[in-house]
Structures are given as structure tokens and as C-alpha cells.
Amino acid sequence: MEGCYPDFTVVDEMASVTLVIEGHRLYVHREVLAAWSPVFRAMFVQDFKEKSMAEIELPGKKVEDFVQLLHCIYPPIQEITDSNVFHLLPLTEEYQISEVKKRCEEYLLTRPGSMELLITAQTYGLMSVLEKCIEFARKKTLPELQKDAFFKSIHPENVIQILMMRCGDLEDKLEQSRKMVTERDVRLYGCINEFASGYGSFCTECKSRRINDTCFNCLKMFRDKVKTKCDEVRQIRNQMPLLL
Numbered sequence: 001m002e003g004c005y006p007d008f009t010v011v012d013e014m015a016s017v018t019l020v021i022e023g024h025r026l027y028v029h030r031e032v033l034a035a036w037s038p039v040f041r042a043m044f045v046q047d048f049k050e051k052s053m054a055e056i057e058l059p060g061k062k063v064e065d066f067v068q069l070l071h072c073i074y075p076p077i078q079e080i081t082d083s084n085v086f087h088l089l090p091l092t093e094e095y096q097i098s099e100v101k102k103r104c105e106e107y108l109l110t111r112p113g114s115m116e117l118l119i120t121a122q123t124y125g126l127m128s129v130l131e132k133c134i135e136f137a138r139k140k141t142l143p144e145l146q147k148d149a150f151f152k153s154i155h156p157e158n159v160i161q162i163l164m165m166r167c168g169d170l171e172d173k174l175e176q177s178r179k180m181v182t183e184r185d186v187r188l189y190g191c192i193n194e195f196a197s198g199y200g201s202f203c204t205e206c207k208s209r210r211i212n213d214t215c216f217n218c219l220k221m222f223r224d225k226v227k228t229k230c231d232e233v234r235q236i237r238n239q240m241p242l243l244l
């Protein structure tokens with residue numbers, strides 16, 4: 001794809017302004033820059049000294065990053081990728097090139113949520129990416145959050161949002177667990193109650209309907225019943241695991 005883009009380092013008689021970055025000259029068009037960037041527009045139309053200058057020095061910029069930005073606003077449109085998005089964002093912010101910034105945001109929305117991305121989103125006000133990353137962070141435990149290197153850089157209002165959402169999640173789970181425990185207790189006590197109410201079956205040896213301590217058949221039936229009920233209790237516990 002690289003060959004499809006204009007080479008801004010080649011002197012172009014149609015170019016109306018030369019940007020000087022890291023000693024490199026980029027021959028570009030005021031109209032194109034102004035069409036995308038209100039900051040460049042202001043430079044060219046207002047009473048700035050840049051208005052009449054044919055050369056504008058942009059100190060502190062990397063020429064490679066700036067060429068990537070130019071590829072985004074000169075056709076064909078530069079694809080946003082992992083390797084250029086983090087260089088483009090600060091430039092789109094500084095020059096208020098909202099269309100390219102929007103494309104960066106759309107691209108980042110396709111990436112998995114992470115704490116690092118959360119910091120990027122809050123730095124550049126990428127609200128949909130921020131929302132996605134807060135969704136990611138609310139699923140983490142407090143120790144996991146605290147040991148994350150990026151946690152300290154999260155703005156307090158975002159930390160509050162993450163913790164409030166997490167708190168809400170935990171309260172929901174707690175409530176569900178409470179209901180589950182109640183239901184489980186009812187079933188478990190039901191099993192125990194069957195012992196309290198005797199065998200529930202007629203003994204063929206001593207003909208007793210209740211447990212007879214001196215009858216081996218009664219004791220054997222009781223032992224079998226204990227085993228059956230223990231299995232039943234284990235099954236109830238497995239069927240109804242507690243969430244917390």
C-alpha cells in the first residue's frame with residue numbers, strides 16, 4: 001500500500017506550504033490541511049505569522065508520525081492499525097482533526113478492552129472506548145485492579161465508576177446467593193427431617209415401623225438410608241453451588 005500514497009518529501013510546484021519536521025521538508029497543500037484541521041485553518045486564515053509563511057516549522061513532532069497523519073487526510077485513506085493509532089491520536093487531538101480521531105476511536109473499539117486502553121481513552125476523551133474498558137475493569141477483583149500498573153493512572157471519577165459498578169455486581173450476586181442458600185437449606189433440612197420422622201418403611205424382621213435399636217435389619221435399613229440421604233445431600237449441593 002505504501003506506494004499508493006503521495007511522497008510528501010518530493011518538491012511539488014502545486015504545494016502551497018512546506019512543513020519542516022526534524023529537518024525534513026514535507027510539501028503539502030494548505031487547503032487540504034485546513035479542510036481537515038481547524039487549527040491549521042486558523043494558522044492560514046487568521047493573522048498568524050504562519051499566514052504568509054511558505055515554510056512552517058513543527059518542533060517536537062516526529063516526521064514519520066506526521067506522514068502517517070497526512071496519509072489519513074490525503075486520499076487514499078490510510079488504514080488505522082496498532083502501529084499507527086497511538087501516534088495519530090495525539091496529533092488528531094492537537095490539530096483537532098476530529099474525522100481521523102473518530103476513525104482511531106472506531107478502530108480501538110475493535111480491540112479487546114484493557115487497562116492500558118482505558119488510560120488512552122480517558123486521555124483523548126474516547127467515550128465509547130472508555131465505556132468498553134470500564135466494562136472490562138469491573139470484572140476484575142480489587143487486588144487484581146490494585147496490582148495493575150495502569151490502575152494508578154485512572155482518573156478518580158473513572159475509578160469511582162468501576163468500583164460502583166463492581167459493588168453493584170457483587171450486591172446482585174450476594175442477593176442471588178441469599179435466595180439460593182434459603183432454597184438449599186429448605187431441601188437439606190428436608191433430608192434431615194426424614195430421619196427425625198423414622199424409617200418410613202416397614203421392617204420385615206421385627207415388624208416395627210420405627211427404628212428398633214435391637215434389630216439388625218432395622219439398623220441395616222437405617223445405615224442404607226443414611227447413605228442414600230448423604231448422596232442426595234451431596235447432589236443438592238452440586239446442583240446449587242453458591243455464587244459467592
Ligand SMILES: [Zn+2]
Binds near residue numbers: 205
Ligand atoms: Zn427391625
